[in-house]
Amino acid sequence: MEMNRRFQGWIILLIFLLATYSPPVSAEGQIEPVLLIRLTLKPQVTLRGLGPITLFYRSEKDLAEKPHFSSASWQKVEDAAIYHQLSWQVTMVDGQLILHSEQGDLITGDLPILLHNSGSGFELNGADYPGNLILWPDADEGLIILNEVGLEDYVCGVLGSEAYASWPLEALKANAVAIRSYTIHSLGKHDAFDLCAENHCQVYRGLPQAAVFRAAVTATAGEVLTWRGTPINAVYHSSSGGRTRNNEDVWSGLPLPYLRSVEDFDHDGRNYQWPNAYLCSVEELAHGLILPGEQALQVTPIPSVNGERVGFWFGGTSGGRGLKNEELRRLLGLPSANFRVFCYPEQTEITQPIVLPPGASLLFVGTGSGHGVGLSQWGAAALAARGYTYQQILRHYYGTEVDWENYATAVR
Template sequence: MEAPVVNVGILTEKAVSFVFNAEYVHTETGTFLTGEQRALFVNGNIVFNGKLYKEIFFEPTSPDASFELKAVTIGVQFHWQRQEDQRFYGALNLVAGKEGIITINQVDAELYLTSVISSEMSAHASKELLKAHAVISRSWLLAQVEKSSILSASEKKYQSYYRDREQLIRWYDREDHTLFDVCADDHCQRYQGITRTSTPIVEQVIRETRGEILTDGKTICDTRFSKCCGGITEKFENCWEPVPHSYLTTVKDSQYEIKYPDLTNEANAENWIRTSPEAFCNTHDSAILKQVLNNYDQETTDFYRWKVEYTQKQLSELIHRKSGMDFGQIQDLIPIERGTSGRIVKLKIIGTRQSLIIGKELEIRRTLSETHLYSSAFIVDKKEVSCDIPQRFILTGAGWGHGVGLCQIGAAVMGAKGYNYKQILAHYFPGAEVEKRY
């Protein structure tokens, strides 16, 4: 059985420059093309070679043909955002969207996964870690394709936003994508084509796990992962839609039978975040971290426990700009609800002009940072308070990312300790089973 073909959204721009490194055919006209090409977005249309199109499809004439996209932005809205040229196998599809030309790569799922493993992590990571990641990346991808077909067949509009006078609750998931299966950035899974240098071990890992997915016995598991859980993983429903997944629950990231506190309790969460408990992901071993952190990720050094400090002026201006609402001077940031990892699900922002509860975790992280706060598992210390107005805020936090599912740094430590990939998967996705689908 062949692997499925997936559509990956790479970028949306007013002008797209690309290079065919081998022969491609423009399917509508039958024209064969090689070398540099350029398409422009004009009045809702794509202008290419002097003609107007709503959609253009370029098919490779050989399986090893590739194309290069110029100036692709990676790490969108993260602190290390930058541009790079990227090369891809497979077909190129250009679609006229509302904001510009949507550039889509149509590619074999296993080729896609070879890139994802090298993009999400170092291609030099341990074999067992890479195998675990191959299975969860494949599972997540096929679960999204399956979910897309269900959503498109449903008459009910998917809802990921709730707003009233007192609160704004929003979560960000790949249902935002309607013209392709998944995007190429951290919003989905990092996919940077064949730009990221793959290695023989990555290709071997993809071959050895070909078609392997995780299942809960009924459906393909929606396998999530983040950089560092901070010691305990989070439940799916606390970060995304309020639908529990049995295999995306609270996992203590440790080999020891430790009694962990209830981190939905504020006092327990504060003590947890202010300390540095034992956990797989509590490591400073540079050899292990290099397995998970690519060169740009290594710009982040403190992730298990971290601190961010703002002046009153910085924080009030930041929240105003990121939320679009003028709270005046910020008087307090109060956790209203915490998840099982200590991550804040709902946060109340109290200002001199207005107050509002915001959630879920990514909305909180985006509102309180120029890019993304490392996680929403944080506590707030107010300093130099005068007339109920703090002049400084110190956020002390735990973990990097949403904390749901596999903890990449914890899994790297497990691999270094001799756990095999099925043991790693069983740890982070309790009750799920590995199954070969093709």
């Protein structure tokens, strides 16, 4: 790892530390899982340590496995560490990782580096992130930034990114347990890190400012939901639009006993009503479905075993394709998977097979926000306002047969 320093006017204080590492410990004395989260940030990142920082490097350039700080592959840069009160610009140019401080310090190299401190964390683009940071220059993907963080801090960050501080505390506690359970269930979702920081996994924007989020996490510390001793896939969404969905009606796979359709109480939620209807022409839909050259499009509703419409089959002379509502939502960018479909301009609802001529359109009208499976966040807020405890809220959405365990016993 090549390190160059350019001093302007005065000597920048360099802090020499012998780095020691121990996994975070919960209030109950249990060792927390330590996660690697891939962050999504702008190409140019502003970084500032909130405490003394020690640098480590790694000779392996391929991000093929989880590069935890506890592994023996990280080697300390013996001659210096970064003075933590400076702001640094982090970029990648021609395969080189470049850190440039506001006082003129320059650190460059083509090897991954780890920035370690004693628990004070970092500020990235104005947001606070706990734990360690890994800066990984990748020839194909550019600069990869990983946040190595304890489970409870991560849950607090996700809660602050996915929920509202104005919600009742019991609703936030229910969300915290769902987030923690989903996280434990999803460990290893990616090969080289545990989870990403976007909707594909969970939105994570660092630690929130509002103290109520930490209070909800602390009050439920270590709690996860299990089914027959295994952490459940505790998916959640913003608002179902009146009733949550069975998992098999939204995604492929077998029915899960804790992801059953239940009544929702999200009617007064911010995301209950779609702000607009969505119009899509036959030609646009055929193009999105990769059905080129069609002159007309057959549309056939697909029912579930209980008769509820869960998708559509679209086809023409060269074949067809069936999509569940959730797949249509993602294809067309709809707010939720809870919608009705109408012919346009006739505005008659499609409940039976129909052939749409060229120039016709489909009108999508719906309620809710998200996939509609598991915990409804706005529904949880409404139940908490009625006096439900977080345990009652979770049992409503995930069923009465789920169990509570500490992650120390649930992670095996």
